[in-house]
Amino acid sequence: MTAKALRRMRDLSAPCLVIAALVGGWEAAHRAGLLPNSVASPAQIWTEFTESYHLLWRHARPTLSSAVWGFVAAALIAFVLGLVVAFVPELNRTVYTSAVLVASVPLIALTPILVLWLQRGAQVRITIAAIASFFPILIGCIEGLRQVRRDQAELFEVLSAPRWQRILRLQIPSAVPLTVAGLRAAAAGAVLGAIIAEWSGGGGALGLGALMSSALFSFNVPLTWLTITAAVVFSVGAYFVVMALTGLVSRRVRSG
Amino acid sequence: MPPAPESSAAPGPAGRGGEDDGITVDGLSMTFGQEPAAVWALDEVSFHVPKGGFTALIGPSGCGKSTILRLLADLLAPTAGRVAISGRPPSALRKQRRIGFVFQEHALLPWRSVVDNIRLPLQLSGRAGRDLASTVGDLISLVGLEGFENSKPSELSGGMRQRVSIARAITLSPEVLLLDEPFGALDEITRQTLNIELLRILAETGTTAVLVTHSLSEAALLADEVIVLSPRPGRVKARIEVPLKRPRTLAMMKTPEFFHTENLIREALFGSSP
Numbered sequence: 001m002t003a004k005a006l007r008r009m010r011d012l013s014a015p016c017l018v019i020a021a022l023v024g025g026w027e028a029a030h031r032a033g034l035l036p037n038s039v040a041s042p043a044q045i046w047t048e049f050t051e052s053y054h055l056l057w058r059h060a061r062p063t064l065s066s067a068v069w070g071f072v073a074a075a076l077i078a079f080v081l082g083l084v085v086a087f088v089p090e091l092n093r094t095v096y097t098s099a100v101l102v103a104s105v106p107l108i109a110l111t112p113i114l115v116l117w118l119q120r121g122a123q124v125r126i127t128i129a130a131i132a133s134f135f136p137i138l139i140g141c142i143e144g145l146r147q148v149r150r151d152q153a154e155l156f157e158v159l160s161a162p163r164w165q166r167i168l169r170l171q172i173p174s175a176v177p178l179t180v181a182g183l184r185a186a187a188a189g190a191v192l193g194a195i196i197a198e199w200s201g202g203g204g205a206l207g208l209g210a211l212m213s214s215a216l217f218s219f220n221v222p223l224t225w226l227t228i229t230a231a232v233v234f235s236v237g238a239y240f241v242v243m244a245l246t247g248l249v250s251r252r253v254r255s256g
Numbered sequence: 257m258p259p260a261p262e263s264s265a266a267p268g269p270a271g272r273g274g275e276d277d278g279i280t281v282d283g284l285s286m287t288f289g290q291e292p293a294a295v296w297a298l299d300e301v302s303f304h305v306p307k308g309g310f311t312a313l314i315g316p317s318g319c320g321k322s323t324i325l326r327l328l329a330d331l332l333a334p335t336a337g338r339v340a341i342s343g344r345p346p347s348a349l350r351k352q353r354r355i356g357f358v359f360q361e362h363a364l365l366p367w368r369s370v371v372d373n374i375r376l377p378l379q380l381s382g383r384a385g386r387d388l389a390s391t392v393g394d395l396i397s398l399v400g401l402e403g404f405e406n407s408k409p410s411e412l413s414g415g416m417r418q419r420v421s422i423a424r425a426i427t428l429s430p431e432v433l434l435l436d437e438p439f440g441a442l443d444e445i446t447r448q449t450l451n452i453e454l455l456r457i458l459a460e461t462g463t464t465a466v467l468v469t470h471s472l473s474e475a476a477l478l479a480d481e482v483i484v485l486s487p488r489p490g491r492v493k494a495r496i497e498v499p500l501k502r503p504r505t506l507a508m509m510k511t512p513e514f515f516h517t518e519n520l521i522r523e524a525l526f527g528s529s530p
Contacts, residue, residue, distance in 0.1 A: 149363070151361060152363050152365065154326075154329075154331055154357070154359070154363070155357065155359065156380070157331055158329050158350060158355055158356075158357045159353055159377050159380045159428075160351050160352075160353055160380075165379075165380050169376070169380070173365065173367045
């Protein structure tokens, strides 16, 4: 085994130990009767998973696809707006203010409004997922496009580069690290956004959020906790998937 | 002073000319910011660099050396005074991409290979045409980077990065080359090698050069004339002609003429008894 693989194992072992300790403590607290009835134990969640993973997957699939499409839509809109601001810096404040407004709207209240407007279905889930993940990506883009080294900016000025050349050949490559950071920060938001939309009835009867709310209101404690656990796992998974994908891209674009 | 043949009358290797040739800096003053917090950077700086000549600007920090270079490159506009390059304002030359600039920390684009960094000025000038490959190839061999064409800057040593930076600055055959402490971060050995290489490149291209430096020996080795500046605000304190012949060699650093020049610069900087 290489030194690199060993180091990797050591890096991973600490978080694994923390998670194991938390789950173990949770199980012990449950058995000692320290937790209220509304909290399922890890063992109960696991039993529920082995019994109803088909149900879980049927509901999780539309949630995940909405999250992916919402995330992609948010990223595309944020990229375009970031470039617009790079070309017309005077629009910076306008775009920022509007983005803060959009990010501040309570999604749980927005869902019913969107349902009235767009009908129930994937379009509502995708829209809410997009809104939930939009802001960090936009901030990453705009700030990234502004992060240009002073001497590199002077180089482009000495060479009398037109604005579009400066944006294409200097600002966009310089923006990669912060844009990637924005994408990573937004990944979990897309999953949670889709779940919120489903939870408040935006996606019809299917979806992890819909399953969560029906389990909650029928007092099915283990199923409720299974959906909560699934939401956490998918959000964390989304973060790592985006990290892996962006890692590939940024290694290609920038090696410095 | 030891015999200095045709010292003050010799413009540079590439020929002699009047006011309109080379670089003329006349009564240049520069103030940054507004009155209560204004910083007075330059006061009535004047000098002339003949066409094909090499002038070094030396002085303590705060003497405005880099500001002068940025005024020559039209990256800044002077508060008062005039700059003319071949009789024209720097803005005209910048728009025609006739100014080469070598930055203190190379300013290479880390995501581009050596070739692509050198190619950048061609792309920006819309001249990325047929003769591109040969131009870039010639430049690579001119700065001695054969075999490193596809390396990224992060894979190069400090000296090699500055070679790329010099090649990039002369890609469009500029009329003037402005060098802002380009070798300041390099070790002494690399620095002297690059000094001689820079002179060889300039001799081949006949480019007029202005160098900002902190090093007395670098100034004496490279320049025809060394301009010593005093700080806050920057003023010309002394002009020192360098009596060494061209082509210059590292061996000249052992001559009495070289030591004498270095001592003149030292005296101008620190006074006669430091």
